[in-house]
Amino acid sequence: MTNAFEEEADAFAAAARTPLSMRAMAARPAPYLDDLNPAQRAAVEALDGPVLVLAGAGTGKTRALTTRIAHLLNTGRARPNEILAVTFTNKAAREMKHRIGSLVGGVVEGMPWLGTFHALSTKLLRRHAELAGLKSNFTILDTDDQLRLLRQLVQAANIDEKRWPPRHLAGLIDGWKNRALTPEKVPSSEAHAFAHRGTELYAAYQERLRTLNACDFGDLLLHVLGILQAHPDVLEKYQRWFRYILVDEYQDTNVAQYLWLRLLAAGHRNVACVGDDDQSIYGWRGAEVGNILRFEKDFPGATVIRLEQNYRSTSHILAAASGVIAANASRLGKTLWTEAEGGEKVRLIGHWDGEEEARWIGEEIEALSRGSRGLDPLSPDGMAILVRATHQMRAFEDRFLTIGLPYRVIGGPRFYERQEIRDAMAYFRVAVSPEDGLAFERIVNTPRRGLGDKAVQEINRTAREHEVSPLDAARLIARDGGLPAKARGSLGALVADFDRWHAQVREGADHVALSEAILDESGYAAMWQNEKSPDAQGRLENLKELVKALDEFDNLQGFLEHVALVMDNETEEAAEKVSIMTLHAAKGLEFPCVFLPGWEDGLFPSQRAMDESGLKGLEEERRLAYVGITRAQRLCTISFAANRRIYNQWQSAMPSRFVDELPEAHVEVLTPPGLYGGGLSAAPSTLADVAARGDVYNSPGWRRMASRATERGMGAPRETRTMTIDASAVSPYEPGARVFHQKFGYGTVEAVEGDKLSVAFDKAGSKHVVARFVTTAEDVPF
DNA sequence: GTCTGCGAGGTTTTT
DNA sequence: CCTCGCAGAC
Numbered sequence: 001m002t003n004a005f006e007e008e009a010d011a012f013a014a015a016a017r018t019p020l021s022m023r024a025m026a027a028r029p030a031p032y033l034d035d036l037n038p039a040q041r042a043a044v045e046a047l048d049g050p051v052l053v054l055a056g057a058g059t060g061k062t063r064a065l066t067t068r069i070a071h072l073l074n075t076g077r078a079r080p081n082e083i084l085a086v087t088f089t090n091k092a093a094r095e096m097k098h099r100i101g102s103l104v105g106g107v108v109e110g111m112p113w114l115g116t117f118h119a120l121s122t123k124l125l126r127r128h129a130e131l132a133g134l135k136s137n138f139t140i141l142d143t144d145d146q147l148r149l150l151r152q153l154v155q156a157a158n159i160d161e162k163r164w165p166p167r168h169l170a171g172l173i174d175g176w177k178n179r180a181l182t183p184e185k186v187p188s189s190e191a192h193a194f195a196h197r198g199t200e201l202y203a204a205y206q207e208r209l210r211t212l213n214a215c216d217f218g219d220l221l222l223h224v225l226g227i228l229q230a231h232p233d234v235l236e237k238y239q240r241w242f243r244y245i246l247v248d249e250y251q252d253t254n255v256a257q258y259l260w261l262r263l264l265a266a267g268h269r270n271v272a273c274v275g276d277d278d279q280s281i282y283g284w285r286g287a288e289v290g291n292i293l294r295f296e297k298d299f300p301g302a303t304v305i306r307l308e309q310n311y312r313s314t315s316h317i318l319a320a321a322s323g324v325i326a327a328n329a330s331r332l333g334k335t336l337w338t339e340a341e342g343g344e345k346v347r348l349i350g351h352w353d354g355e356e357e358a359r360w361i362g363e364e365i366e367a368l369s370r371g372s373r374g375l376d377p378l379s380p381d382g383m384a385i386l387v388r389a390t391h392q393m394r395a396f397e398d399r400f401l402t403i404g405l406p407y408r409v410i411g412g413p414r415f416y417e418r419q420e421i422r423d424a425m426a427y428f429r430v431a432v433s434p435e436d437g438l439a440f441e442r443i444v445n446t447p448r449r450g451l452g453d454k455a456v457q458e459i460n461r462t463a464r465e466h467e468v469s470p471l472d473a474a475r476l477i478a479r480d481g482g483l484p485a486k487a488r489g490s491l492g493a494l495v496a497d498f499d500r501w502h503a504q505v506r507e508g509a510d511h512v513a514l515s516e517a518i519l520d521e522s523g524y525a526a527m528w529q530n531e532k533s534p535d536a537q538g539r540l541e542n543l544k545e546l547v548k549a550l551d552e553f554d555n556l557q558g559f560l561e562h563v564a565l566v567m568d569n570e571t572e573e574a575a576e577k578v579s580i581m582t583l584h585a586a587k588g589l590e591f592p593c594v595f596l597p598g599w600e601d602g603l604f605p606s607q608r609a610m611d612e613s614g615l616k617g618l619e620e621e622r623r624l625a626y627v628g629i630t631r632a633q634r635l636c637t638i639s640f641a642a643n644r645r646i647y648n649q650w651q652s653a654m655p656s657r658f659v660d661e662l663p664e665a666h667v668e669v670l671t672p673p674g675l676y677g678g679g680l681s682a683a684p685s686t687l688a689d690v691a692a693r694g695d696v697y698n699s700p701g702w703r704r705m706a707s708r709a710t711e712r713g714m715g716a717p718r719e720t721r722t723m724t725i726d727a728s729a730v731s732p733y734e735p736g737a738r739v740f741h742q743k744f745g746y747g748t749v750e751a752v753e754g755d756k757l758s759v760a761f762d763k764a765g766s767k768h769v770v771a772r773f774v775t776t777a778e779d780v781p782f
Numbered sequence: 783g784t785c786t787g788c789g790a791g792g793t794t795t796t797t
Numbered sequence: 798c799c800t801c802g803c804a805g806a807c
Contacts, residue, residue: 117797388795451783604794
């Protein structure tokens, strides 16, 4: 069996012996420098000592970073494997490798230390696992495993799961780990957490992980941190080895990551951090804006460089974004500017409800791709809908499916998080590491083998008693008894299966064929084949997809590692599709045309963020708005809906406070369709047409929203949150009524559901329409 | 041990 | 609305 880890460790040692003089290759000319503006160039050329690059949105941050690396290589300051470069996502890491490659003009033989904090930590931890009380083949738990483990602990501690959900405990532990707090370091002020037993359970959880030879995501960082702190010799070795350190998205680092970095950089202090405090949007998961705000204190004498020339957006878009973000108090402050004057203003439009919003955006996308908005035709590829929360996506998917508009959802439920994939992976995990108890437990009764709760308990009991893995415990039970004969039989068969598969893994059998065999012989694939539910077919497809993905790896181990850390599944399709994604997922991307729906107080800014984190939460939401707007290159359209259905309840909401913060001079208000009794046919046809209608806060749509609010005695929109309206009061129509719709013509009401009507139109057939858009037939003026 | 039906709770964001 | 976990019946 090849061991990639050992090979690499050898290479590492060999490289370390190479005399320094070999690095002093004469610096080659650096034509890439000529393509940079002065600030970017400064960011690239300030090689020594701490550097903070404050890079606003669209200012060529990645370019500066990749060029800096290329420059380090080109000047012979460091070899590829002496540069530690940390990115925030795997995608960013991949892109960066790619761009460095094209900059240096040819093959950089890998940048082994370019990756996410987690990927890099894993690599380090595999080398020094024993210093953290682990074996180097430790497994990385996914959130599913983590939760199951915590549930067991909560149960064992006799805590009411209802009142104290394991999920909540998982959140607490994650939070502590983000702050680099081991159980004994959790401040006593937080000891009351989780029925006063939070820290106790945290300690138990850590203990359990160690016996399982497993890590969760937070541990990867924390263990490495612990090792570096406790073993100066190891620390020193890496401090010397990593001659230059670069960090992307510094504003998103948490305390643990910050400490990790500071240790490694402490020797030479050649650390360059790139970030934008205005784009810090991961506070909820432990990111500390403070890290970037404090940089100059942490690294005295640091060079601070601001990248402020924006190459992405038009001046209107930039001004709108700046206007919004200006309302935030705690920021370092930057003034973005662009040479690209003019362009379209940011467009703002209100809708009656979420479905109408989706319908309008759908039609708008079609219009824009035809070029019928007075702009050059835009490819749907260049258009994106950025939402605050995933549940907003559904309205768009529904709508786009009906009108046949191709779309792609980015970052939805992920491939590797699907049940069937996790199950299959669990089989692979046990086949590779028979001691992986969690994985074994997951599939011991999937497909059904007559091994239920009782059997699992017995297995765990035996495992503890004999201090062996659950698989070996199962082996003992099958042989010596402890369960009914039937259960023992199936247990024995399963153990024999795993023994066989594991032997094949060790023999280096072809992993693709083996994985197929495992899914086959275990009866797992058959389980889905026999299942009649509508999604069984899709699950089988996914399994095939999984086996196909295996092909790109050398062995199962490599694949499992990849999946644990690289949970994204980019399917690069060439087709022209509109992208739908969350604002978080959109960071770092850009599109000619961006739609930002759902700008309503409570949804965006999210009520929860404000409840939990107050002003801090609001400021983070505002940064999210800033991120959203600055994704747009040419056209940015913000919208909000007066009503939205949430859990089948109609809720009305006020436009987001961020709408107020948009500078009027850079915004154009579009009249809501339906205002003049019709659907889109009544919508203004040109931007100029709309512009003529007046300013933002005096627009018909705005007045309509505001007056509706006052009519109900809710006072000014500002103080209003959300309220539930009595749906039955909305529609004045009864089944059987004759109605007229601007687009579909005459029809008869079939059913009324809240403000939604089901109408049989004489010509257009049966449709669901919003009551607002029809009038009683007699009222039609012609 | 497995299946069914019921009630409760949930969705912000991710390595 | 949807999904998940649990109690009760087979």
